[in-house]
Amino acid sequence: MSDHNYTPSSKVGKWFNDRLPLLTLANHLTDYPTPKNLNYWWTFGGILTFCLITQIVTGLTLAMHYIAHADMAFESVEHIMRDVNYGWLIRYIHANGASMFFLAVYIHIFRSLFYGSYKSPREIIWIIGIIIYLLMMAAAFMGYVLPWGQMSFWGATVITNLFSAIPLVGEGIVTWLWGGYSVDNPTLTRFFTLHYLIPFLILGLVVLHIWALHVPGNNNPVGIDIKKPSKDTVPFHPYIVIKDGFALLMFMIVFAFFVFYSPNILGHADNYIEANPMVTPAHIVPEWYLLPFYAILRSVPDKLLGVVAMLSAILILAVLPWLDTSKIRSAVFRPLYKQFYWILVADVLILGYMGAMPAEGLYLLIARVATAYYFLHFLVVLPVLGFKEKTLPVPLSITEPILGGSPDLVIAKNDKRDAKLK
Amino acid sequence: MRNFSKIFSVLALIFILQINVNAGEKVEYLKTDWSFKGLFGKFDRGSLQRGYQVYTEVCASCHSMKYLSYRNLSEKGGPEFSVAEAKAIAASFEVTDGPNADGEMFQRPAKLSDKFVMPYENVKAAQAANGGAYPPDMSVLVKARGGGVDYIYSLLQGYEDAPVGVVLDEGVYYNKYMYGNKIKMSAPLSDGIVEYGDGTIASVDQMSKDVTTFLMWAAEPHLETRHKMGFKAIVYLIILTVLVYFSMKKIWSRVESEV
Numbered sequence: 084m085s086d087h088n089y090t091p092s093s094k095v096g097k098w099f100n101d102r103l104p105l106l107t108l109a110n111h112l113t114d115y116p117t118p119k120n121l122n123y124w125w126t127f128g129g130i131l132t133f134c135l136i137t138q139i140v141t142g143l144t145l146a147m148h149y150i151a152h153a154d155m156a157f158e159s160v161e162h163i164m165r166d167v168n169y170g171w172l173i174r175y176i177h178a179n180g181a182s183m184f185f186l187a188v189y190i191h192i193f194r195s196l197f198y199g200s201y202k203s204p205r206e207i208i209w210i211i212g213i214i215i216y217l218l219m220m221a222a223a224f225m226g227y228v229l230p231w232g233q234m235s236f237w238g239a240t241v242i243t244n245l246f247s248a249i250p251l252v253g254e255g256i257v258t259w260l261w262g263g264y265s266v267d268n269p270t271l272t273r274f275f276t277l278h279y280l281i282p283f284l285i286l287g288l289v290v291l292h293i294w295a296l297h298v299p300g301n302n303n304p305v306g307i308d309i310k311k312p313s314k315d316t317v318p319f320h321p322y323i324v325i326k327d328g329f330a331l332l333m334f335m336i337v338f339a340f341f342v343f344y345s346p347n348i349l350g351h352a353d354n355y356i357e358a359n360p361m362v363t364p365a366h367i368v369p370e371w372y373l374l375p376f377y378a379i380l381r382s383v384p385d386k387l388l389g390v391v392a393m394l395s396a397i398l399i400l401a402v403l404p405w406l407d408t409s410k411i412r413s414a415v416f417r418p419l420y421k422q423f424y425w426i427l428v429a430d431v432l433i434l435g436y437m438g439a440m441p442a443e444g445l446y447l448l449i450a451r452v453a454t455a456y457y458f459l460h461f462l463v464v465l466p467v468l469g470f471k472e473k474t475l476p477v478p479l480s481i482t483e484p485i486l487g488g489s490p491d492l493v494i495a496k497n498d499k500r501d502a503k504l505k
Numbered sequence: 506m507r508n509f510s511k512i513f514s515v516l517a518l519i520f521i522l523q524i525n526v527n528a529g530e531k532v533e534y535l536k537t538d539w540s541f542k543g544l545f546g547k548f549d550r551g552s553l554q555r556g557y558q559v560y561t562e563v564c565a566s567c568h569s570m571k572y573l574s575y576r577n578l579s580e581k582g583g584p585e586f587s588v589a590e591a592k593a594i595a596a597s598f599e600v601t602d603g604p605n606a607d608g609e610m611f612q613r614p615a616k617l618s619d620k621f622v623m624p625y626e627n628v629k630a631a632q633a634a635n636g637g638a639y640p641p642d643m644s645v646l647v648k649a650r651g652g653g654v655d656y657i658y659s660l661l662q663g664y665e666d667a668p669v670g671v672v673l674d675e676g677v678y679y680n681k682y683m684y685g686n687k688i689k690m691s692a693p694l695s696d697g698i699v700e701y702g703d704g705t706i707a708s709v710d711q712m713s714k715d716v717t718t719f720l721m722w723a724a725e726p727h728l729e730t731r732h733k734m735g736f737k738a739i740v741y742l743i744i745l746t747v748l749v750y751f752s753m754k755k756i757w758s759r760v761e762s763e764v
Contacts, residue, residue, distance in 0.1 A: 119760055158572070161572045161644065161645065164727075165572060165577075165726055165727075171725075171727045171731065172731070172734070175731075317760055321756050322756060322757065322760070325749065325752060325753045325756055325757075326753055326757075328749055328753075329746065329749045329750055329753050332742060332745055332746040332749055333746060335742055336739060336742045336743065336746065339735065339738050339739050339742060340735075340739065342735070343731055343732065343734065343735025343736075343738065343739070344544065344732070344735055346731075347648055352648065352649055352650055352651045352653075353649070355645045355648040355649035355724075356641075356649045365684075
């Protein structure tokens with residue numbers, strides 16, 4: 084943490100700050116020393132904060148007009164789209180905002196995987212992040228149920244039914260979740276309540292996520308520990324603020340394109356058909372951001388094991404800091420890991436594609452191979468790689484490769500660095 | 506900036522993948538020029554008005570449009586009938602109102618504030634009158650079908666004699682664009698089934714295009730506002746992005762590092 088001895092210049096400021104050190108906090112946030120070599124992949128943290136705030140603000144506005152009742156939900160959404168002033172805009176921002184949120188969070192997670200940001204001493208930041216991600220999936224799933232279209236209804240039916248796989252108590256749990264014997268009005272009202280609650284839980288966790296980040300400070304593309312503040316760092320304001328702002332604006336252009344010119348392309352047409360418990364859609368598919376996990380679920384022939392596999396696929400990330408045995412953080416200096424990293428990216432994209440296809444024939448076979456590889460990556464490749472891989476020499480500081488022009492001139496062996504820093 | 510090209514190629518990849526996923530198992534639909542597509546897309550007023558005529562004279566005998574009101578017909582960005590015209594259209598329908606002071610329900614001519622009158626009392630009545638099939642509500646039909654406007658446009662013209670080997674039950678018709686090729690709606694359009702007031706020849710192709718345009722507007726009544734606002738918003742964002750980019754360059758020039 085940076086300057087704890089901050090004293091406000093004004094008397095009032097000092098009086099206030101002695102009682103509640105908000106000004107010290109503000110000073111810490113502006114001065115927060117940040118590695119100056121952060122690339123644009125690091126701007127997604129700020130973008131995600133923007134996404135969360137956007138979802139909360141548009142969500143609050145929608146909640147003022149939406150009616151959580153099985154007979155009126157679909158109609159109230161149409162009321163928002165037609166008769167509420169700019170209701171169409173608010174709803175399209177909210178619906179596409181969910182997709183944008185997940186797009187950003189996937190980039191954020193994969194950035195962390197590439198540069199080893201989850202490793203010591205940042206395990207807690209990472210685990211909080213995984214909890215946020217889980218809550219995001221819950222919020223998104225329940226949000227998708229609220230318009231009470233066909234996909235809402237059948238998606239809710241499929242996902243809640245997963246709990247019936249639990250031995251002995253499964254059926255009871257499902258009935259308890261539904262508040263009845265099928266997905267119906269009680270299910271809708273409780274989903275609405277939880278969908279309203281979860282974003283605020285996420286907000287709280289985001290504060291913890293950032294707090295935990297500000298203890299060790301940011302990782303960086305070189306992945307080495309840096310002295311703070313030093314030649315290697317810049318104060319958060321104005322350097323990172325303007326850079327994050329620039330990246331956010333680029334992101335908003337993409338966002339705006341979806342909202343204004345293809346607002347429904349990421350959704351499913353069936354969700355514009357009002358929920359009908361008597362008619363099952365030809366294919367029940369979740370939103371794109373859940374497809375990889377849906378593919379994992381379906382690739383296991385047994386229902387209970389499928390659910391276990393799907394949950395493990397997410398929870399395995401929580402223990403990632405201990406599965407990855409390599410001491411080197413950044414993939415830049417790990418030639419083998421770098422290749423496996425891109426294979427994993429491809430694997431997840433393939434899983435996503437298979438999740439959207441019918442679970443049969445070749446699709447199912449590919450999904451099974453991809454599922455197996457997903458677990459192989461985390462359970463076998465990563466632990467073994469840490470011992471077997473010959474890593475490249477890591478620079479002493481991030482200033483040197485930049486000032487020295489060629490990194491070769493200034494690099495030194497890891498052990499030398501450790502000796503020096505001791 | 507090199508990083509940005511990387512980021513955007515990844516973004517593009519993901520979305521192309523996604524769009525392909527949505528476009529899976531696609532039939533080649535008939536194509537036509539839709540005036541409402543593209544950055545500046547707008548509805549063709551004449552087409553919307555003719556489309557309303559086709560809807561009300563042909564489709565409305567079975568298909569409801571329960572989320573639209575007669576006032577919508579005179580609103581900006583729609584068919585833009587004059588208020589007087591919209592009032593006259595509304596007045597040609599009877600609605601049930603009440604109860605009055607005597608506790609009785611009564612019939613009166615519809616007003617601008619009334620929703621489009623439904624052809625059937627309820628879903629069951631609609632099914633009973635249509636051999637068990639419910640003619641779907643048309644308010645958001647365009648958005649509720651995978652191929653959107655192209656699908657509706659094609660379906661209306663997709664009636665053919667069933668190929669050899671396909672057996673059709675009583676009251677079932679063959680349509681090459683329908684899912685499974687079997688449809689319970691008989692071909693709704695035939696040349697000259699409506700008489701357009703503006704002299705346009707009412708061919709099946711023309712009527713299909715007009716009524717589909719009308720359905721697009723019904724599903725997205727604010728489409729024109731959306732396109733206009735979107736263009737302004739994106740231009741604004743681009744200008745701001747450029748300004749912020751140069752500010753960022755200026756600020757970062759104080760440190761020896763790349764942005």
